[in-house]
Amino acid sequence: MKLSRRAERIEPFYVMEVAKAASQIAREVAGSASPMIFLNIGEPDFTAPPLVQEAAERAIRDGRTQYTHALGLDSLRERISGWYAQRFGVDVPARRIVVTAGASAALQLACLALIDAGDEILMPDPSYPCNRHFVSAAEGEAVLIPTTAQERYQLSAAKVEAHWGPRTRGVLLASPSNPTGTSIHPDELRRIHAFVQGRGGITLLDEIYLGLSYEDTFGHTALAIDDQVVSINSFSKYFNMTGWRLGWMVVPDALVPALERLAQNLFICPSAVAQYAALACFAPESIAEYERRRSEFKARRDWFIPQLQAMGLPVPVLPDGAFYAWADCREAARHLGVEGSWDFAFEAMKRAHVAVTPGRDFGSAETSRFIRFSTANSMAQLQEAAARLKGMLG
Numbered sequence: 580m581k582l583s584r585r586a587e588r589i590e591p592f593y594v595m596e597v598a599k600a601a602s603q604i605a606r607e608v609a610g611s612a613s614p615m616i617f618l619n620i621g622e623p624d625f626t627a628p629p630l631v632q633e634a635a636e637r638a639i640r641d642g643r644t645q646y647t648h649a650l651g652l653d654s655l656r657e658r659i660s661g662w663y664a665q666r667f668g669v670d671v672p673a674r675r676i677v678v679t680a681g682a683s684a685a686l687q688l689a690c691l692a693l694i695d696a697g698d699e700i701l702m703p704d705p706s707y708p709c710n711r712h713f714v715s716a717a718e719g720e721a722v723l724i725p726t727t728a729q730e731r732y733q734l735s736a737a738k739v740e741a742h743w744g745p746r747t748r749g750v751l752l753a754s755p756s757n758p759t760g761t762s763i764h765p766d767e768l769r770r771i772h773a774f775v776q777g778r779g780g781i782t783l784l785d786e787i788y789l790g791l792s793y794e795d796t797f798g799h800t801a802l803a804i805d806d807q808v809v810s811i812n813s814f815s816k817y818f819n820m821t822g823w824r825l826g827w828m829v830v831p832d833a834l835v836p837a838l839e840r841l842a843q844n845l846f847i848c849p850s851a852v853a854q855y856a857a858l859a860c861f862a863p864e865s866i867a868e869y870e871r872r873r874s875e876f877k878a879r880r881d882w883f884i885p886q887l888q889a890m891g892l893p894v895p896v897l898p899d900g901a902f903y904a905w906a907d908c909r910e911a912a913r914h915l916g917v918e919g920s921w922d923f924a925f926e927a928m929k930r931a932h933v934a935v936t937p938g939r940d941f942g943s944a945e946t947s948r949f950i951r952f953s954t955a956n957s958m959a960q961l962q963e964a965a966a967r968l969k970g971m972l973g
């Protein structure tokens with residue numbers, strides 16, 4: 580069958596390919612003394628807290644399962660607006676909030692609304708692979724710019740300026756980032772946005788890990804800088820609702836009608852049950868639970884990363900947010916008699932029964948040297964994984 584060039588351009592999401600291999604090995608070792616520990620998928624081990632679960636049950640029982648407004652329930656848009664005010668001290672009117680089927684749908688809508696065929700979007704390398712594919716699905720071209728540990732794996736205004744060309748339409752940044760867990764310093768972001776605005780471009784910020792920050796310097800929303808920033812967000816990470824498929828974006832007023840037309844046609848609306856459930860995310864009891872979980876994520880980071888460093892898997896920059904560790908495995912791979920992070924990941928799965936993600940997905944600058952650990956797993960599992968990896972590398 581002849582496929583479209585668009586479909587041909589999309590590379591596989593290797594995280595998922597590796598996950599399939601991990602599940603296969605996991606089945607083989609399920610009954611053994613060391614069943615597989617999954618540190619490969621970036622998804623919280625927590626589920627939606629009780630009030631959210633109850634709200635979902637209530638919505639189903641009461642039959643509130645019809646289509647909603649394409650932009651989402653007004654009540655949910657108001658609650659999200661309230662969260663920005665309370666938590667971040669930023670005034671984000673509900674009319675600028677578009678509720679979507681996860682950050683993935685928000686990114687897709689934003690790209691379709693803003694990118695024309697041949698437009699270039701600047702992104703850091705490494706970065707979340709699907710983001711460059713949202714750009715190419717909209718017939719744009721993602722330009723990946725190599726970054727270094729000194730730059731916290733983020734772009735600077737100077738680099739954006741150096742790579743800005745006649746076809747450049749804007750930047751797509753993620754802060755905190757997947758796979759590195761590092762954020763852009765707010766001052767640098769301000770400079771990037773000023774430059775982009777000066778060129779008439781767009782600043783797209785993937786803020787899906789907003790709320791999951793562990794250092795005071797970071798953890799601010801880019802919306803505090805300017806209401807012309809397009810900010811993508813989700814209930815998947817801080818709110819622990821990955822499979823519910825619910826997210827949102829905050830956009831300039833002028834963009835709302837175009838997004839509404841696209842959302843009506845492409846999706847009709849996000850899941851009604853997930854939206855009614857999400858209303859309960861903002862109850863004080865739920866927020867208290869999310870904050871307790873954030874402390875737990877921080878405790879895991881603080882324990883696990885020194886363990887990696889000590890066993891010869893250095894993490895060049897301490898992540899300030901999210902739940903990832905981007906570790907250099909070059910020496911460790913050589914020690915095992917293999918080259919590169921792809922083979923290292925398979926050795927770790929086979930020998931230690933610890934599933935990790937090789938860097939390949941996230942770009943091409945040094946990614947064959949890095950692996951991504953997700954620390955969204957219990958402390959007990961992290962301790963066991965560290966002991967096994969130490970044993971393997973010992």
Ligand SMILES: Cc1ncc(COP(=O)(O)O)c(C=O)c1O
Binds near residue numbers: 757
């Ligand atoms: C940086 C980033 N953006 C977007 C997504 C997609 O998230 P969602 O579940 O909200 O579609 C992810 C998921 O891991 C991510 O890490």
